[in-house]
Amino acid sequence: MTLDDLRRIMVACAGEDEHVDLGGDILDELFTDLGYDSLALMETAARIETEFGVRIPDEQVAELTTPRALLDFVSGVTVP
Amino acid sequence: MDRRTVITGMGVRAPGGAGTKSFFELLSSGRTSTRRISFFDPSPFRSQVAAECDFDPEASGLTRREIRRMDRATQLAVVAGREAVADSGLEAAGLDPGRVAVSVGTAVGATTSLEREYLVLSDTGHDWFVDPGYASPHLFDYFVPSAIAAEVAWIAGAEGPAAIVSSGCTSGLDSVGYGHQLIKEGSADVVLAGATDAPISPIAVACFDAIKATTPRNDDAEHASRPFDRTRNGFVLAEGAAMLVLEEYEHARRRGARIIAEINGYATRCNAYHMTGLKPDGREMAEAINAALAEARMDGDAVDYVNAHGSGTKQNDRHETAAFKRALGEHAYRTPVSSIKSMIGHSLGAIGSIELVACALAIENDMVPPTANLTEADPECDLDYVPIEARDQRVDTVLSVGSGFGGFQSAMLLSRAGNGS
Amino acid sequence: MTQTTIAAPGERTGGAATAVITGLGVIAPNGLGAEKFWAATLRGESGIRPLHAEGHAGGHPRGGGPRYPVTLAGQVSGFVAEEHIPSRLMPQTDRVTRLALAAAEWALEDAALRPAELPEYSMGVVTSNASGGFEFTHREIQKLWTQGPQTVSVYESFAWFYAVNTGQISIRHGMRGPGGVLVAEQAGGLDALGHARRAVRRGTPHIVTGGVESSLDPWGWVSHIASGRLSREPVPELAYRPFTREADGYVPGEGGAILVLEDREAALRRGAAKVYGEVAGYAATFDPRPGSGRPPGLEQAIRKALADAGTEPGEIGVVFADAAGVPFLDREEAAAISAVFGPGGVPVTAPKALTGRLYAGSGPLDVVCALLALRDGVIPPVPHAGEVPAAYRIDLVRGAEPRSAALTHALVLARGKGGFNAAVVLRKPEHPEAVPRKEEK
Structure with a gap:
C-alpha cells in the first residue's frame, strides 16, 4: 500500500479537512493534525482490511498515529 | 402556584425484570441478565452478547392482531404502558382525554421490523431496487416510528399532545422530561411517558461493532457489562421498555392517587463536540445537572444517589465521573453512584426511562441498586460506585443522567413525594 | 456565562417570553432558499416530478427491476452537497442531514446570528424528522447482508437515527444549549417549533428549529407507498389535489425548512435585523x-x-x-x-x-x-x-x-x-x- 492509496482511502472514508493539504509531505504528520479523528481512522482501517486484506487490531488503530506508522504496519504484515 | 409533576404509576419490561416487582428483585439482587444473543446466530459479529427480554407478547396480553401490526418495541411499550396505567388507578379516574398526553422515547424505533421487511423485499439484500409487491401493510408504521406513540396513546385514551422523543440514547430521560414540561406548563394534567427500544437485530449489532462501542467479551456473557471496572471494554446492547404515569401534583392528590415520587427538575444540553466522542471534562453533562438542580431549586448536596449513565465504555465512565465532580463538588465523593446497565445492559433510547423506574424504586424502598461486575474500579473512576451489592440506605433525592450519540447530555432529579421544594 | 445565569429555567412560565422567528432556511422541491421558494410558490411552480427523471443517488430503474405503482415525488433539484457541506462531513452524512445542515446555515445567515459571538449555552437545536438517514442505512444494511458485518460503516450508528440532524447542527455551530428531537409523522415539524418555543421560555434565547426529510431511495420509496395514501395519478400537475373532488392521495417529497427562533428581547439586544413573525x-x-x-x-x-x-x-x-x-x-x-x-x-x-x-x-x-x-x-x-x-x-x-x-x-x-x-x-x-x-x- 502506498501513501497515495492511503490518501485515496482516507478521503473516501472521511473526506478531507479544508485547512489541510493532503497532497503535501504528510508522512509524519499526526492524523489528528490532518483533521482525522478516531472514527475516521476506524473507517479507514476497515477499508484497508477489505481492500488489502490486512487486519489492523482494534488496540493498534489508536497507536498508529501517523501515515508512516500506518503504512509501515500494513507493509510489515504478511498477507495470508 | 407552580404546577408540580409526580409519578403515580409505573410499568417496565426489562431483561430479567418483567413488571416492576420482578424488576425490583433483579435490582436488589445484583443479578445480571446479559447472555449470548439468542435472537439470531451472532457468530459473525464482534460482539455476541446482549440483554434480551424473555417476552411473550401473547402471554403479556396482546392480541394476535396487535402482535402482527406492532414492532417488538411497540409491543414492549404497550405492555409496560398498560402496567403503568393499571398501577396508577387512572382508568377509574374519569379523566378529560384532552388533558392526557403521551410522550414515548425511542432511539431506533422499529429497526427490527424494518430489517426483517428489508430482507423480504430485497431478496436478502440482493436487490437495491426493492420489490413493493412483498411489502407488509404495516411497513409504513415501521418506517415512521410515531406509530409507537399512537399505540401507546390508544391504551391511555390520550387526546392531548402526543409525540415520539428520539434523541438517541437520552430519549428515555428526555421523553419523561418532555412530559414533565407538558404538565408544568399546563398543557396536560396526566402524561403517559416512557421509552422503548428493541434493537437486538443484525444491523444494530453490526453498527456498534463497527465503532467498537459494544463489548467483545463473548466468552463471559453474564459478566460482560462492567461499568467503571478496570477491565470494561464496551457496552452490552439490550432491549426493554418502561412507562410512567406522570401527573400534576394537585390532580393526583385530589383523586387520592399513590404518589411514588416527584420530578423536581430536568435539563438537557448538547456537547456540540462529536457525534460519538466525549470530552473527558464532562462539562455539558455537569451543565445539564446544574440546570436541573436550578429548576428543582436544590443544592447538589441534596442528592442521595446518582443513577449513572454507566454504559461501560472507557470514555463514558471518565466523562461522567468528571461531570459528577464538576456539578456536585466534594459531595460527589460522598454519594453512591451506580449503573444498572451492569445488570440489564444498554437498551439505547429505552434505558433512560427504565432507569427512572429504578430511581423511583430506590426512593420507594430506600435501596441503592448496585453496579454488578465491578470487581476492580478503574483508577480514573474514584467515586463510590456501589460495587456488586445493593445497599439499604435512606434515599430521598436521586439524580439520573444520560449521555448519547449526537452529543446529548441529560439530567433529571427525582425525590420522595413531599420532599421537594 | 452559563445557561443558568441567563435565566433560571422555569422562572419565566408566568410572563412567558415572546418567541419570534428571525431566520429562514428553506430546501424545497420547488426552490432552494426562502425567497426563491416563495417566488416559485407564488408563481405556482411545482417540484413534483417522476422519480427516475432526477438521478437521486441510487436512482430508480429506467428499464429492468420492479415496477413501482407510484413514481411521482417532490424532489429537491440543483442541490450540490459538496458546495455546502465540508468534505469531512460528506462520508458520514445521509442526504437528509446534508439538506438539514445547509438549511440551518442559511437560516443562521438570514438571521445574522453568529454562534461564535454568543454564549455557548444560549443556543439550542430542536428538530423533527420522521424517517432518519434512510438511504444511508439502506446502503449499509445491504452491505451487511451481502458482504458481511465487517463492511458496515462506522458512521451507520448515527447517520440514520432520527436525532442525527439535531446532533450535527449543534456540533457544526457549537450550540450547547438544549437539544431535542421529535417524531410525529407530518405533525412533528410543528411540534418541534412548539418545543423550541418552550426552550426559549425556559431560558435559552436562541433555538435552531424545524424539520427536513429525505427518504426517496428505493426502500424508502416502497415504505412511502406502503402508507396506502399515495396518489396513483401519473400526471404531475394532477397528482396531489387536496380538498378537491379529484383528490386520490398525496405525493411524498423531500426537503423542509430550518428556522431561527429567538426570545424577542434577546433578538433585539443582539441587533437582529429582521423579525418575520411571532410564534404566538x-x-x-x-x-x-x-x-x-x-x-x-x-x-x-x-x-x-x-x-x-x-x-x-x-x-x-x-x-x-x-x-x-x-x-x-x-x-x-x-x-x-x-x-x-x-x-x-x-x-x-x-x-x-x-x-x-x-x-x-x-x-x-x-x-x-x-x-x-x-x-x-x-x-x-x-x-x-x-x-x-x-x-x-x-x-x-x-x-x-x-x-x-x-x-x-x-x-x-x-x-x-x-x-x-x-x-x-x-x-x-x-x-x-x-x-x-x-x-x-
Whole structure:
C-alpha cells in the first residue's frame, strides 16, 4: 500500500479537512493534525482490511498515529 | 402556584425484570441478565452478547392482531404502558382525554421490523431496487416510528399532545422530561411517558461493532457489562421498555392517587463536540445537572444517589465521573453512584426511562441498586460506585443522567413525594 | 456565562417570553432558499416530478427491476452537497442531514446570528424528522447482508437515527444549549417549533428549529407507498389535489425548512435585523382511538392554539392546511376549519400541493410560507385544483393568481398518520417595515 492509496482511502472514508493539504509531505504528520479523528481512522482501517486484506487490531488503530506508522504496519504484515 | 409533576404509576419490561416487582428483585439482587444473543446466530459479529427480554407478547396480553401490526418495541411499550396505567388507578379516574398526553422515547424505533421487511423485499439484500409487491401493510408504521406513540396513546385514551422523543440514547430521560414540561406548563394534567427500544437485530449489532462501542467479551456473557471496572471494554446492547404515569401534583392528590415520587427538575444540553466522542471534562453533562438542580431549586448536596449513565465504555465512565465532580463538588465523593446497565445492559433510547423506574424504586424502598461486575474500579473512576451489592440506605433525592450519540447530555432529579421544594 | 445565569429555567412560565422567528432556511422541491421558494410558490411552480427523471443517488430503474405503482415525488433539484457541506462531513452524512445542515446555515445567515459571538449555552437545536438517514442505512444494511458485518460503516450508528440532524447542527455551530428531537409523522415539524418555543421560555434565547426529510431511495420509496395514501395519478400537475373532488392521495417529497427562533428581547439586544413573525400560539392533540366514535382532535388543536395565542378566529387571515389529499382526511380537516371559522370563513391554502408532503419538513415549510404571506399580504394559491365539494364549506384559494389580503395572523396545521394534530398561530411583527422585502438567497 502506498501513501497515495492511503490518501485515496482516507478521503473516501472521511473526506478531507479544508485547512489541510493532503497532497503535501504528510508522512509524519499526526492524523489528528490532518483533521482525522478516531472514527475516521476506524473507517479507514476497515477499508484497508477489505481492500488489502490486512487486519489492523482494534488496540493498534489508536497507536498508529501517523501515515508512516500506518503504512509501515500494513507493509510489515504478511498477507495470508 | 407552580404546577408540580409526580409519578403515580409505573410499568417496565426489562431483561430479567418483567413488571416492576420482578424488576425490583433483579435490582436488589445484583443479578445480571446479559447472555449470548439468542435472537439470531451472532457468530459473525464482534460482539455476541446482549440483554434480551424473555417476552411473550401473547402471554403479556396482546392480541394476535396487535402482535402482527406492532414492532417488538411497540409491543414492549404497550405492555409496560398498560402496567403503568393499571398501577396508577387512572382508568377509574374519569379523566378529560384532552388533558392526557403521551410522550414515548425511542432511539431506533422499529429497526427490527424494518430489517426483517428489508430482507423480504430485497431478496436478502440482493436487490437495491426493492420489490413493493412483498411489502407488509404495516411497513409504513415501521418506517415512521410515531406509530409507537399512537399505540401507546390508544391504551391511555390520550387526546392531548402526543409525540415520539428520539434523541438517541437520552430519549428515555428526555421523553419523561418532555412530559414533565407538558404538565408544568399546563398543557396536560396526566402524561403517559416512557421509552422503548428493541434493537437486538443484525444491523444494530453490526453498527456498534463497527465503532467498537459494544463489548467483545463473548466468552463471559453474564459478566460482560462492567461499568467503571478496570477491565470494561464496551457496552452490552439490550432491549426493554418502561412507562410512567406522570401527573400534576394537585390532580393526583385530589383523586387520592399513590404518589411514588416527584420530578423536581430536568435539563438537557448538547456537547456540540462529536457525534460519538466525549470530552473527558464532562462539562455539558455537569451543565445539564446544574440546570436541573436550578429548576428543582436544590443544592447538589441534596442528592442521595446518582443513577449513572454507566454504559461501560472507557470514555463514558471518565466523562461522567468528571461531570459528577464538576456539578456536585466534594459531595460527589460522598454519594453512591451506580449503573444498572451492569445488570440489564444498554437498551439505547429505552434505558433512560427504565432507569427512572429504578430511581423511583430506590426512593420507594430506600435501596441503592448496585453496579454488578465491578470487581476492580478503574483508577480514573474514584467515586463510590456501589460495587456488586445493593445497599439499604435512606434515599430521598436521586439524580439520573444520560449521555448519547449526537452529543446529548441529560439530567433529571427525582425525590420522595413531599420532599421537594 | 452559563445557561443558568441567563435565566433560571422555569422562572419565566408566568410572563412567558415572546418567541419570534428571525431566520429562514428553506430546501424545497420547488426552490432552494426562502425567497426563491416563495417566488416559485407564488408563481405556482411545482417540484413534483417522476422519480427516475432526477438521478437521486441510487436512482430508480429506467428499464429492468420492479415496477413501482407510484413514481411521482417532490424532489429537491440543483442541490450540490459538496458546495455546502465540508468534505469531512460528506462520508458520514445521509442526504437528509446534508439538506438539514445547509438549511440551518442559511437560516443562521438570514438571521445574522453568529454562534461564535454568543454564549455557548444560549443556543439550542430542536428538530423533527420522521424517517432518519434512510438511504444511508439502506446502503449499509445491504452491505451487511451481502458482504458481511465487517463492511458496515462506522458512521451507520448515527447517520440514520432520527436525532442525527439535531446532533450535527449543534456540533457544526457549537450550540450547547438544549437539544431535542421529535417524531410525529407530518405533525412533528410543528411540534418541534412548539418545543423550541418552550426552550426559549425556559431560558435559552436562541433555538435552531424545524424539520427536513429525505427518504426517496428505493426502500424508502416502497415504505412511502406502503402508507396506502399515495396518489396513483401519473400526471404531475394532477397528482396531489387536496380538498378537491379529484383528490386520490398525496405525493411524498423531500426537503423542509430550518428556522431561527429567538426570545424577542434577546433578538433585539443582539441587533437582529429582521423579525418575520411571532410564534404566538401552539397546540397539539391526538385523535381518539379508532372506533371510539369521538370526533377527531384537529378542531381542538386549532381552538387551543388560538386560545394560547390570545387570538380570535376572526383575526386569522389565512389557514395553511395539512391538506392530506385523502378524501376522508380532507373532509375531517375541512370540518374542523369550518367549525372554528364558519363556512367559508377564512381563506385556506396548501402550497404543499407544489412540493408534496414532506413529513417533518412540511410544517416548518408552511410556517415559512405563512410568515412571507404575512409580510407580503398575499396568499399563495393551489394551482390545478379542481372543484371543492360544497359539503367541505371551505374557501380554498385556487387558480393561477395569488390572492391579496391584509393579514395579521396566520394558522398552520399539520396532521400525522396515526392521529397526531398540531396547530401554530403566527402573528405579524409590530414593525413589518423592519423586514426587508427582497433578499435573494
